[in-house]
Amino acid sequence: xxxxxxxxxxxxxxxxxxxxxxxxxxxxxxxxxxxxxxxxxxxxxxxxxxxxxxxxxxxxxxxxxxxxxxxxxxxxxxx
Amino acid sequence: xxxxxxxxxxxxxxxxxxxxxxxxxxxxxxxxxxxxxxxxxxxxxxxxxxxxxxxxxxxxxxxxxxxxxxxxxxxxxxxxxxxxxxxxxxxxxxxxxxxxxxxxxxxxxxxxxxxxxxxxxxxxxxxxxxxxxxxxxxxxxxxxxxxxxxxxxxxxxxxxxxxxxxxxxxxxxxxxxxxxxxxxxxxxxxxxxxxxxxxxxxxxxxxxxxxxxxxxxxxxxxxxxxxxxxxxxxxxxxxxxxxxxxxxxxxxxxxxxxxxxxxxxxxxxxxxxxxxxxxxxxxxxxxxxxxxxxxxxxxxxxxxxxxxxxxxxxxxxxxxxxxxxxxxxxxxxxxxxxxxxxxxxxxxxxxxxxxxxxxxxx
Numbered sequence: 001x002x003x004x005x006x007x008x009x010x011x012x013x014x015x016x017x018x019x020x021x022x023x024x025x026x027x028x029x030x031x032x033x034x035x036x037x038x039x040x041x042x043x044x045x046x047x048x049x050x051x052x053x054x055x056x057x058x059x060x061x062x063x064x065x066x067x068x069x070x071x072x073x074x075x076x077x078x079x
Numbered sequence: 080x081x082x083x084x085x086x087x088x089x090x091x092x093x094x095x096x097x098x099x100x101x102x103x104x105x106x107x108x109x110x111x112x113x114x115x116x117x118x119x120x121x122x123x124x125x126x127x128x129x130x131x132x133x134x135x136x137x138x139x140x141x142x143x144x145x146x147x148x149x150x151x152x153x154x155x156x157x158x159x160x161x162x163x164x165x166x167x168x169x170x171x172x173x174x175x176x177x178x179x180x181x182x183x184x185x186x187x188x189x190x191x192x193x194x195x196x197x198x199x200x201x202x203x204x205x206x207x208x209x210x211x212x213x214x215x216x217x218x219x220x221x222x223x224x225x226x227x228x229x230x231x232x233x234x235x236x237x238x239x240x241x242x243x244x245x246x247x248x249x250x251x252x253x254x255x256x257x258x259x260x261x262x263x264x265x266x267x268x269x270x271x272x273x274x275x276x277x278x279x280x281x282x283x284x285x286x287x288x289x290x291x292x293x294x295x296x297x298x299x300x301x302x303x304x305x306x307x308x309x310x311x312x313x314x315x316x317x318x319x320x321x322x323x324x325x326x327x328x329x330x331x332x333x334x335x336x337x338x339x340x341x342x343x344x345x346x347x348x349x350x351x352x353x354x355x356x357x358x359x360x361x362x363x364x365x366x367x368x369x370x371x372x373x374x375x376x377x378x379x380x381x382x383x384x385x386x387x388x389x390x391x392x393x394x395x396x397x398x399x400x401x402x403x404x405x406x407x408x409x410x411x412x413x414x415x416x417x418x419x420x421x422x423x424x425x426x427x428x429x430x431x432x433x434x435x436x437x438x439x440x441x
Contacts, residue, residue: 007115007273008221008273008276009080009083009399010080010081010082010083012081019232020388021184026080033196033198033225033228034224035228035232035337035341036224036228036335036337036338036341037229037335037337037338038337044081045081047272047273047276047329049221049222049273050168050195050196050197050218050222050225051195051196051197051198051199051225052196052198052224052225052228054221054224054225054273054276054335054338055329055330055335056276057328057329058328058329059083060080061326061328062082062085062086062326062327062328064327065302065306065327065328066085066086066091066302067093068307069091069094069302070091072094072095072098073090073093073094075093075095076097
């Protein structure tokens with residue numbers, strides 16, 4: 001599949017070497033540029049776009065969103 | 080994949096869809112600005128989960144699609160110049176210009192290569208020191224910082240045979256231009272998640288104030304998009320348009336400040352030509368004079384004939400949301416993904432290609 005321009009996918013940072021990092025991208029290891037997220041740490045999930053990490057994902061925000069809707073889903077199941 | 084699979088949960092998606100149906104009393108027309116949203120809305124059947132009160136219209140958020148015929152012609156002319164390698168992202172290579180696409184230029188002997196990243200274009204320049212490598216830089220704020228990073232890297236590494244044809248474009252100016260046009264009624268905008276990763280939510284603030292239209296930033300999984308649609312419908316029902324963020328795990332109010340600083344270091348706003356919208360002031364990014372040696376436009380000055388738009392193609396109308404893909408007379412007959420006439424049928428993010436993939440007979 002050819003990459004779409006605004007597509008960004010989560011990648012797990014495995015190791016860091018200066019301006020680049022090794023990351024697990026859906027099971028495949030790739031070298032990615034981390035110039036745009038210099039504060040990234042090993043173990044962070046980043047959004048990867050055209051070879052660069054553009055954002056560090058916030059697990060606590062993801063969990064908060066999911067928790068709200070899981071609760072609502074349960075409520076509607078009960079009803 | 081973590082951060083993806085959880086947001087594709089069918090039970091959660093159905094729960095939100097039911098909530099939307101419960102709250103939606105009046106007809107609303109929402110625009111998904113981003114082509115990846117168009118694609119995802121169709122791919123996951125989200126349009127079919129929405130109540131009949133809600134209509135989704137595609138917007139101009141497909142970089143390949145909004146690149147004008149004139150800019151395609153420019154890229155083709157540069158690719159045909161001697162001693163030049165043209166590096167391009169994915170689908171751009173197939174967009175027809177006045178005298179054919181970059182793909183056709185390649186068939187005629189031009190060295191045109193598809194790259195995944197601006198870093199790949201730099202690697203090509205390194206491998207071919209006697210040749211100019213030109214990256215056809217398309218994209219929005221998501222991509223612009225990566226191109227800026229590549230230019231800074233080339234500058235630092237002393238690579239003098241790498242240049243960028245900047246066709247980069249900015250989201251907020253065109254969003255305002257489209258709303259000011261007022262061609263179709265839009266009650267809310269599903270804002271592009273990955274553009275917002277960079278710019279944050281702040282730049283959308285003027286849209287509800289100036290146009291009374293709400294802006295909700297959305298991710299690209301079904302739960303993300305449905306949540307954003309729910310927020311927009313709630314805003315319309317309450318009569319209180321606002322800027323909200325439904326992609327909190329990736330987007331903050333201020334966006335990625337490092338990325339924006341890099342973008343501003345290398346680029347400055349310039350007027351840009353949009354397919355379907357024409358020239359929009361300060362809606363593009365050109366290289367700053369300090370980086371002129373990396374600007375393709377300082378090295379190449381091709382004489383271009385007047386550009387001709389493909390006959391019968393309604394991409395322009397589709398990009399403004401004023402026509403649905405199947406309303407184009409060419410859709411599915413004279414224009415298909417295998418033999419595209421206009422860019423909206425070429426790009427994976429194009430509304431015509433997405434509609435053709437999921438509803439070929441529509």
